[in-house]
Amino acid sequence: MNRRRFIKQSAMGAALVTASQFPYEALATNTEWTRKLCILHTNDVHSRLDPFPMDGSANQGLGGVVAREKLIRSIREEEDQVLLLDAGDIFQGTPYFNFYKGEPEMKVMSMLRYDAATIGNHDFDNGIDGLVKQMAHADFPFVNCNYDFSGTPLESLMQPYTIMKRKGLKIGILGVGIALNGLVPNHLCENIVYHDPIVAANEIAHFLAVKKKCDYVICLSHLGFEYKDQKVSDKILAKESEYINLIIGGHTHTLLEQVHITKNVKNQDIFINQVGWAGMHVGRIDIYFDNKNRSDYVSKMTAIPVKETRA
């Protein structure tokens, strides 16, 4: 989509909002930009390939990969630089997983052209071997930097990060996972060693931003949005991180009203988003870039009230 057309559409969109609403969209694009990235994301889809059954329950008719595909296709027709990401717990929750062990889930994600995913605790529900077997059906990378997979069959299949190049933009994507002890039975994740996700994520993010000169660093996290106690969460990771721009979270099934904006250790803006579970929602964050030196960085970002759109 070119800039002119976008502004025109934004203006039309702004005209539709009620008088009481501030036209944030116009504000967001009222800045010079030369590159745009459209990030789409899901988390905790939990084998929900079909919509929830029409049985009168609260979620009836919601979700389903056919509708998700339709939405993503229409966005890709509008946007040329789309990243589609998942924050883990792809598996478990419908009979599809009980009987087909994750095969259709991985096939669907490949057909939807996911660019990267991280793994959640439930992705180990059929053990390491069960995950490895289904990864053969995935044609996108799996990222995690705080599990040590050495000596396990996942060693060669997982990577700490991946780099996507999009029309001159360089996007670094890393992944972090939750402590497996007490969450995943030992025999299902044997020999995977958990390391502090904050230390690991900062190390990789520094590498991506400084050494690899990535323009934007995204962390796919299955840590969970927040906890009552001091357990490490996306909120804590965000505060203690340095080179991460955006955390796409999962695990706690949190449906954030809006992207959570907080400050990192350098007092710069960092964003966290999570969109519930079961594929009932798809999150979208558009980032507008301009070619400037990193030293000119000002955390000038505008959060927009969320529009709910039905696919």
Added chain:
Amino acid sequence: MKFYPHLLGFLFLWLTACKTAYIPVSQHQEKYKIESGIDSSSAIERMLKPYRDSLSSRMNEVIGTASDHFVKQKPSGSLGNLVSDAMLTAARKTDPACMGAVCNYGGIRIPQLSAGPVTVGRVFEMLPFDNELVLLKLPGSTLRQWCKLMAKAEGWPIAGFSFNYRDSVALSIRFDGQPFDIQDTATYTIVTNDYIANGGDQCSFLQPLSKIPLNILVRDAMLNDIRKRKTINPDLQERIHKIP
């Protein structure tokens, strides 16, 4: 001054190889709610259909009727009561002395079971994990510790016993409705799932205990229970009660 054409060439290459840096200058967010029917023409639908069709014949079987809605909630709810009751019923077939059942809150994966026909598929969604029933013989001190954990978690599905709690402390434990004085050194038999028995969901204190596997999935115990009862009625008893 000497002219170094090769040096200039190198400089030119180095400059052009240097990537343009971009920084984010603004952002925009949206959220899409996914809702629609099945589009039979989509490639994904064609890929999925054979999987779904072979599941359907099994999953669409109606095994009973729910007379009303069952709800998953804390500290107690009718859906948790339904599951834990089925666990206790199954365990008592092997060991009639089994005193109670404990299921972790996260073990039940649907927020509610609607009134009307109950299908095999719905029970799979309710209890998707392939966890098996396990009998635990635990000392009173461990049972107390477990109740404390359940109080801290603000309630888990239980059957056969009940208790009140205040500020994460379990009080006045009752078995079969009767006040019960748990002796620290006495042994009590409780049925749970192997995920918790092996230390899952903060239950590492259960790990060292000896376990008697019942070789039946929690889900199969639930399916059997509904098949046998035909009609299931919500039990609204608040088995774990919070004292403000």
